[in-house]
Each structure stands twice: as C-alpha cells, then as structure tokens.
Amino acid sequence: MDPSLKKVAEVWERETAIVEGMDISGPWNRMFGQRVIWDYSPDLIEEIAQLPGAESFAWCYQCGKCVPVCPVDVVGDYGPRKLYRRAQTGINLLDSPDLWLCTTCANCLRVCPKLVDMVQIMPAAREHAMLTGRAIPAELQEALENTAIYGNPLGQPARKREAWVKDAGVPVPILHQIQRPVEWLWWVECYPSYHPRGIDASIALARIFNALGLDFAILGREEKCAGDSQRLAGERGLFEMLAEENIRTLAKYEFRHIVVTDPHALNAFRKHYPKLGGQYDVWHYTTLLARELPKLQPLLTKSLPYRVTFHDPCYLGRHNGEYDAPRQLIQALPGVEFVEMLRCRENSYCCGGGGGGMWLDSFAAGHQRRRLSEERVLEAVSTGADTLVVCCPYEVSRFEDAAKSTGVEGRLRVRDIAELLAEAMGLIGEDAA
Amino acid sequence: MTIVVVMEQVPDVVEELAIAPSGTDLDRDAVSYVLNEYDDHALEEALLLAEASGDEVVAVGIDTTGELDQTLYTALAKGARRAIKLTGDFEGTWLSTRAAARLLVPVIQELGPRLVLTGVQAPDDLDGQLAPTLAALLGWPHASVVIGSELVDGVVQVRKELWGGITMTLELELPAVLGVQAARQAPRYVPISRVRQVMREASIETREVEAPDGLVPAVTTLRVPEQAGRAEILTGSPAEIADRIIELLRARGLL
Numbered sequence: 001m002d003p004s005l006k007k008v009a010e011v012w013e014r015e016t017a018i019v020e021g022m023d024i025s026g027p028w029n030r031m032f033g034q035r036v037i038w039d040y041s042p043d044l045i046e047e048i049a050q051l052p053g054a055e056s057f058a059w060c061y062q063c064g065k066c067v068p069v070c071p072v073d074v075v076g077d078y079g080p081r082k083l084y085r086r087a088q089t090g091i092n093l094l095d096s097p098d099l100w101l102c103t104t105c106a107n108c109l110r111v112c113p114k115l116v117d118m119v120q121i122m123p124a125a126r127e128h129a130m131l132t133g134r135a136i137p138a139e140l141q142e143a144l145e146n147t148a149i150y151g152n153p154l155g156q157p158a159r160k161r162e163a164w165v166k167d168a169g170v171p172v173p174i175l176h177q178i179q180r181p182v183e184w185l186w187w188v189e190c191y192p193s194y195h196p197r198g199i200d201a202s203i204a205l206a207r208i209f210n211a212l213g214l215d216f217a218i219l220g221r222e223e224k225c226a227g228d229s230q231r232l233a234g235e236r237g238l239f240e241m242l243a244e245e246n247i248r249t250l251a252k253y254e255f256r257h258i259v260v261t262d263p264h265a266l267n268a269f270r271k272h273y274p275k276l277g278g279q280y281d282v283w284h285y286t287t288l289l290a291r292e293l294p295k296l297q298p299l300l301t302k303s304l305p306y307r308v309t310f311h312d313p314c315y316l317g318r319h320n321g322e323y324d325a326p327r328q329l330i331q332a333l334p335g336v337e338f339v340e341m342l343r344c345r346e347n348s349y350c351c352g353g354g355g356g357g358m359w360l361d362s363f364a365a366g367h368q369r370r371r372l373s374e375e376r377v378l379e380a381v382s383t384g385a386d387t388l389v390v391c392c393p394y395e396v397s398r399f400e401d402a403a404k405s406t407g408v409e410g411r412l413r414v415r416d417i418a419e420l421l422a423e424a425m426g427l428i429g430e431d432a433a
Numbered sequence: 434m435t436i437v438v439v440m441e442q443v444p445d446v447v448e449e450l451a452i453a454p455s456g457t458d459l460d461r462d463a464v465s466y467v468l469n470e471y472d473d474h475a476l477e478e479a480l481l482l483a484e485a486s487g488d489e490v491v492a493v494g495i496d497t498t499g500e501l502d503q504t505l506y507t508a509l510a511k512g513a514r515r516a517i518k519l520t521g522d523f524e525g526t527w528l529s530t531r532a533a534a535r536l537l538v539p540v541i542q543e544l545g546p547r548l549v550l551t552g553v554q555a556p557d558d559l560d561g562q563l564a565p566t567l568a569a570l571l572g573w574p575h576a577s578v579v580i581g582s583e584l585v586d587g588v589v590q591v592r593k594e595l596w597g598g599i600t601m602t603l604e605l606e607l608p609a610v611l612g613v614q615a616a617r618q619a620p621r622y623v624p625i626s627r628v629r630q631v632m633r634e635a636s637i638e639t640r641e642v643e644a645p646d647g648l649v650p651a652v653t654t655l656r657v658p659e660q661a662g663r664a665e666i667l668t669g670s671p672a673e674i675a676d677r678i679i680e681l682l683r684a685r686g687l688l
Contacts, residue, residue: 130622130623131624133621136622138619144622148625149445149447157447157448158448159448159449234624235624235626236626237625237628237629238624240626240629241629
C-alpha cells in the first residue's frame with residue numbers, strides 16, 4: 001500500500017436503526033449512523049493548515065461551490081473542496097501532483113463562503129514541500145534556477161534584456177544611459193524582453209508611448225524578474241531576493257509612476273513590494289492607455305476588420321480589479337467587432353500560466369484532459385471570433401501554442417492589445433512589428 | 434565518516450564571453466560564474482551516498498573567482514555539513530589542474546574521508562584530470578565517468594560509463610576518488626529561503642594556501658573561435674525541399 005495513505009477508522013453500519021419511530025435498518029442506514037468528521041484523520045489537513053498563510057485550508061466545510069468555477073476541474077479533477085477531501089482520506093497534498101496544478105487564479109476564492117484562500121495556501125504548501133526536501137517538477141526547477149542566476153525564468157543572459165530596443169524603430173530610453181528623471185518607468189518584464197512574441201508587443205507598446213509623447217524609460221539590463229509567479233510557485237526566498245535587488249535598483253532613479261506590461265508584476269508591486277519597503281504608484285499599461293484615450297482615439301485611424309474576443313488575465317482582473325480598461329481600448333478600435341466569451345470578467349477562465357503554471361506546462365498537461373490554454377482557445381473560437389486579444393505576456397505564447405495543438409491555428413489569431421492599437425495607428429503591419 | 438566533494442566555479446557561457454584587452458584572459462569584469470555542472474552532480478551523488486550511510490559531506494573548493502561563497506552556501510543548504518574554501522594569491526589566474534590537485538590534497542588528508550567526489554571534467558579540465566591526479570597524489574584507487582555509486586560492506590561499488598552505451602560496475606577499496614559524470618538523480622533543488630537561512634546561520638571555513646610555483650599555465654593568446662561553417666534553412670513545399678536536397682546531395686557527389 002502507498003505509505004502516504006493512512007488507514008481511517010471504520011465506518012459503522014447499525015444492524016437496526018430506528019429513527020423517530022421508523023425502522024430504517026439496512027445497509028443504507030449508515031447515512032443516519034454517527035459519522036462525525038473524526039472518522040477520518042485530520043492530520044494531513046492540519047499539516048497544511050499549520051503553515052503560515054495556509055490556515056484557511058482547514059476552514060473548508062465542503063459546500064463545493066469552488067469546484068465548478070475551478071478552471072483546472074474543467075479539464076481535470078480539482079478544486080479546494082476536493083483537495084480538502086483528499087487530505088481527509090489520507091492523500092498528502094505535499095506529495096501529490098495536486099500540489100502543482102493550482103494556478104492561483106482565485107476564482108474559487110471569489111465564490112467561497114469560508115474564504116479558503118488557495119492564493120495563500122498554495123505558495124505556503126509548495127514552499128514547505130521544497131523545504132522538506134521533496135522533489136519538484138524538473139521544468140519548474142529549471143525556471144527557478146534560471147531566475148536565481150539570470151534574473152529571468154527563460155535562462156537568457158541578463159545583458160540581453162534590453163536587446164529588443166534596437167528593433168523598436170523608436171527611441172526607448174534606458175535609465176542607466178540617460179541619467180535623468182522620467183515620469184513613467186516602464187517595467188517591461190521577462191517575456192516581453194526575451195520572447196519573440198513578447199518582443200512584438202513591446203515594440204508595439206514602445207511605438208504607442210512615443211506617439212503619445214509619453215516621458216518614459218526602461219531599466220534594461222538592470223531590471224530583474226518581479227518574481228510574483230516564482231513566489232506563488234513556492235519560492236518566497238527567491239521572490240524576496242529579486243524584490244530586494246529591484247527595490248535597490250529603483251532607488252537609484254527618479255520617476256513618478258511605474259507602468260508594467262505584466263499583470264503579475266502589477267500584483268507584485270501593488271501587494272508585496274510594499275512589505276519589503278518598495279512603495280510605488282503602479283499602473284498596468286491598459287489602464288494608462290485607457291486614461292490616454294482622448295489623445296489616443298484620434299490616432300486610431302486604420303479600420304481593423306476583425307471580430308475579436310478578449311481574455312481577462314487573472315492577475316489583472318480578479319486579482320487587481322481591472323476589467324474595463326482593456327475593453328475600452330478594444331471598443332475604441334475602428335472596425336473591430338467585439339464579442340465576449342461566456343466566461344469573462346470576474347468569472348474569466350484561466351490560461352494556466354499563473355502561480356508557476358507557466359513553467360509546469362508539460363507536468364500539468366500530464367494530469368489534465370487538455371491544457372487550460374487549449375480549453376480557452378476553443379472557447380474563443382466558439383464565439384466566432386477570428387482574433388483573441390490578450391494583455392498579459394504569458395498569454396500570447398500560451399494561446400498560440402494552444403491554437404496549434406487544438407488545430408484552430410488558421411482560424412484564430414492571438415494578439416496583444418498593444419499590437420492591435422499600434423496596427424490601427426499605422427505603427428506596425430498586420431503581422432507584427 | 435566523511436565524503437569530500439571538490440567543487441569549482443567556471444565562467445557562465447550563457448552570457449557572451451568577452452576577451453580582455455590583454456588578449457590573454459577573459460574580460461573578468463564581464464564574466465559571471467556558475468558551478469561546474471559536473472561538480473553539481475558530484476555533490477548530488479555524495480548527498481545520496483551520505484543519506485544512505487550517515488556519512489558527513491564536506492564541500493571543498495579553491496576560490497579562484499572571489500565568488501565561491503555562493504556555491505558553498507548552496508552546498509550547505511542542500512545538505513553538506515561543512516564547507517571549506519581555499520583562498521590565496523591566485524584570484525584572477527587560471528590554476529592548472531595539477532596545481533589545483535596539489536592545493537586540495539593536504540585538506541583532503543586532514544579530513545581523512547573515505548570518498549572524494551568531483552566532477553568528471555570542467556571547462557578548464559576537459560581531459561578530466563582532476564580526479565585521477567588527486568587519486569595519484571593520494572595513492573588511492575580511482576574511477577571516472579561515474580554514473581552511480583553505492584557504499585557496500587566497506588567498499589564502494591561504482592557504475593561507470595564506457596563507450597557505445599556500455600557500462601561497467603567496479604568495486605573500489607576505500608578510500609577512493611570518483612570523477613562523477615552524472616548523479617543517480619538530477620541535482621536537487623534547494624529553495625533560496627533555505628540558502629539565505631544558511632547564509633545567516635552557517636559559516637564557511639577559510640584556509641589560506643599558497644599557489645605552487647610554475648603550475649599556472651601561461652596563456653599566450655585567447656580568441657573566439659572563427660565561424661567554420663554555415664547553415665542554410667530550406668523553405669518551400671515538401672516537394673520543393675526534397676528537390677533541393679537531392680540537388681545538394683548530387684552537387685557533392687553523394688548520389
């Protein structure tokens with residue numbers, strides 16, 4: 001027998017059971033027999049709940065509201081209620097593949113009457129698993145080691161972080177070169193700096209910023225991953241190391257606000273950097289561009305004959321409450337027909353990349369009927385849209401891969417909002433920069 | 434009992450390497466260092482052995498980079514009990530493998546381990562001389578290209594790789610020296626919070642040593658390899674690509 005399984009006390013059936021004068025003897029009478037929760041061992045639930053941050057794991061009262069909204073359950077067998085139940089029946093979350101499948105999308109927390117918070121439980125449990133010497137999935141290990149050494153999960157040279165700038169075709173000032181205060185410090189992040197499709201969006205955004213006359217600059221090679229997804233994957237120490245270094249770097253320069261490409265960076269700067277002494281006024285680029293719409297609108301001159309739908313990034317929407325800015329931008333695009341997916345806004349589906357999922361793709365795929373990203377592109381196609389619009393750097397590559405693997409590649413294009421805006425402004429062609 | 438792991442930092446080739454203006458060294462201001470990957474496997478194998486036997490793992494390294502602490506703290510965080518750093522006047526030089534072996538031998542003798550593990554090779558020791566040289570100087574048996582080991586009844590059983598996928602199992606009397614190609618399992622992950630905790634709580638023992646004379650190689654020139662060939666990506670329909678491949682093979686007299 002699997003040594004991680006514990007034998008639970010026997011469930012009793014009564015030979016005869018008389019309830020309120022009625023004889024209900026029979027094998028089904030166990031429903032009426034004494035069957036308190038302690039028929040099962042609470043040990044494995046307690047082992048998780050005693051971890052700082054993971055206390056709410058024990059609060060679950062098994063109502064099951066979380067399961068139908070869990071994006072992982074849609075393609076597999078998951079949800080906080082199920083994890084709790086498995087722990088009750090002897091399956092140790094710390095040794096189970098379940099530990100790595102939650103994307104911390106927070107849709108369960110939205111509906112949970114008991115506020116069981118997987119966004120805090122998961123990193124705590126994962127950190128505990130690492131600290132107690134349990135093996136972690138190899139692909140995640142590689143991403144974490146890369147981040148520790150190079151400051152990005154892709155394992156790219158730190159010095160090449162600003163290399164995309166030379167292809168931007170517009171000035172992209174770098175703070176260590178210009179040595180002057182700026183209004184907006186643009187936190188580009190890893191995938192927009194290194195991934196070819198991320199770079200496409202960065203170039204589009206750089207051109208939009210220039211067209212708007214925004215006073216901005218980037219950190220270039222001095223920027224390191226903001227670290228939020230590594231934190232959620234269980235690497236709090238790595239997150240703190242990155243945050244401390246980034247806070248030191250930011251302290252060298254004068255700027256008024258930070259604009260981020262990546263909702264995960266937004267989340268880190270808003271919620272976790274302040275605890276380490278980094279207080280900034282941080283905006284997602286869609287929020288900034290929506291504010292600039294009066295200036296932007298007249299520049300959107302080219303009609304785009306696309307039927308588009310939009311994927312809300314978990315860390316922009318549910319985690320940080322921004323649902324409207326991306327939609328305002330999409331609706332400002334001339335010629336574009338906008339349709340919503342059934343799962344949108346607060347109930348948006350998850351691309352599967354959050355909470356470390358970006359670096360657990362093969363691992364997760366081995367435990368799911370299909371990838372979350374694949375489920376999502378099929379939903380996008382079902383709306384009749386020809387374009388899936390995104391505004392999180394994890395998504396372009398995830399959804400493009402999913403479109404290929406589900407065979408809808410020719411029917412659905414995945415584009416960052418910045419790419420569509422830049423195209424409508426005549427700043428880039430239809431395909432990319 | 435003790436198992437010693439010898440660890441070395443090497444230039445990270447993910448970052449582009451630049452030659453210093455002198456033309457005889459790397460531009461050390463631009464170089465970043467990482468643990469030699471085979472030494473990482475040697476550490477993992479040593480930890481696996483020690484977990485089974487109760488031995489104490491001691492990580493030992495020569496600090497030629499000035500940054501060896503990071504490597505040694507990580508080794509401590511992974512499970513090594515002690516870490517010893519040899520420092521001296523050789524920071525910024527490249528020690529020959531023989532010089533490194535001579536510096537390491539007195540420390541190994543002092544520790545009196547029953548096994549010494551190190552990586553089978555390193556970018557500055559492509560011939561894999563460190564393990565055999567240590568063994569020769571210590572007068573101990575040695576095996577290299579090791580891909581697994583086990584301590585059984587006072588000997589070490591070692592699996593080593595030969596050629597063509599053939600492996601050989603050897604039994605060595607202890608003490609012995611192993612050059613490790615790959616640990617039985619991938620090197621473990623240690624979370625940064627554990628490394629940082631170790632950095633606060635543990636300490637690295639430092640030994641001042643003198644570099645042996647005449648064993649530092651004199652570099653006359655260092656240069657980036659010249660581009661030797663080129664690749665052509667064939668495009669078009671499968672039929673067009675097939676035609677082009679046939680044409681290329683014919684042109685070279687291969688068809």
